[in-house]
Amino acid sequence: MRFVIITGLSGAGKTQAVRAFEDLGYFCVDNLPPTLISKFVEACSRGEGKIEKVALVIDIRGGAFFDDIIESFNILKNLGHKLEVLYLEAQDEVLVKRYKETRRKHPLAPDGRITTGVSKEKEKLRELKDMADNIIDTSKLSARQLREKITEIYGEEGQIEKELMITVLSFGFKYGIPVDADLVFDVRFLPNPFYIKELKPFSGNDACVSDYVVSFDETKEFLNKLSDMLEFLIPYYKKEGKRQLIVAIGCTGGRHRSVTIANKIYKTLQSKSYAVSIDHRDIEEDFNRGVSKL
Incomplete structure (x- = not known):
């Protein structure tokens, strides 16, 4: 069973990424608390082969639960499970522009400057980024180009995106x-x-x-x-x-x-x-x- 953790900076394209994984046949779960990863993996393992590919979106939206993510990874590794980490990032000015276009508040700076939230998030995700198997900078990528990259990395040989x-x-x-x-x-x-x-x-x-x-x-x-x-x-x-x-x-x-x-x-x-x-x-x-x- 293939497990991929999708994480990275807010505004870097995780929503588009998880849609690409869904189109590639992955069973996707968004914003799963890290403390539940091991139980979720265990449940999937008992699925008698029905679930072969899983993608989990885990980021700082998990709040206090997010701090348990490294420990959860270690537990899974000790149980013999292999997790692949996909980390999405973008340049600060691009993230600020995207937040302004959508008029959203940054989860780590709801009442402050977006740049402050981005800085805090980078620091919080530093260890996770170091563990990443793949890092994609989406600063200059369109949604289509991001899907193509994900298909290239995580799709099966010969697998292409769904046609129109x-x-x-x-x-x-x-x-x-x-x-x-x-x-x-x-x-x-x-x-x-x-x-x-x-x-x-x-x-x-x-x-x-x-x-x-x-x-x-x-x-x-x-x-x-x-x-x-x-x-x-x-x-x-x-x-x-x-x-x-x-x-x-x-x-x-x-x-x-x-x-x-x-x-x-x-x-x-x-x-x-x-x-x-x-x-x-x-x-x-x-x-x-x-x-x-x-």
């Missing part, structure tokens, strides 16, 4: 814009099959509705432009380390036009070998609610 997952989501504006949408496109400008008596009962999943919506020149042009835009954007989202992209396409009721366009975009992205799924949020809402107007 794309969800193409159709919806009806009358039921609200999806709160988790990253990109929202309004297709209410397209001719509406709802007003065609023969098409009204069907949805964009049916060929009769889909063929009708796509038969218009404006639909073809929109699909081409939207496909080009997504093809341009997706590599940049991946480059910045985004893990999930929700592309929401809405019409009035979420049954005809948005479903048709979402299906077309889904197939286009799928043909480009992207990891993509499709979801029609409101396709049955009008019938479930007995609404008669789209």
Whole structure:
């Protein structure tokens, strides 16, 4: 079993680090009191192999408990367990800037200057830093670059970060814009099959509705432009380390036009070998609610 202790200066990126470990398949615990480390390790060891990799975030948030960390490490070593320590740090001016941007108070100087808290924390962590197997200075690293470094050090051979997952989501504006949408496109400008008596009962999943919506020149042009835009954007989202992209396409009721366009975009992205799924949020809402107007 592999145990990694994530520690270091407040504001140096421990939150981003633990997310990277989670993506690498580690069982992660944040802010575990050092006195409980040995009991936690013992519990994991009795897990019959179900937990193979563990990452624990331990820092000065533990307050008085933090002073027990070296003793806890020694107990584990005497029991034959190996702990790896990852220490994150950053330049003082970078830490001050990050604290000012987030408007947080330093835990060791809640009513004083941030620089005072940083100095106290460095002194308190000095012995732990000396024990570190790996030290990463995050001063000039983006969140993506930090994840790449952690993957390089702690990932298994050949293991890479999770790829960008794309969800193409159709919806009806009358039921609200999806709160988790990253990109929202309004297709209410397209001719509406709802007003065609023969098409009204069907949805964009049916060929009769889909063929009708796509038969218009404006639909073809929109699909081409939207496909080009997504093809341009997706590599940049991946480059910045985004893990999930929700592309929401809405019409009035979420049954005809948005479903048709979402299906077309889904197939286009799928043909480009992207990891993509499709979801029609409101396709049955009008019938479930007995609404008669789209």
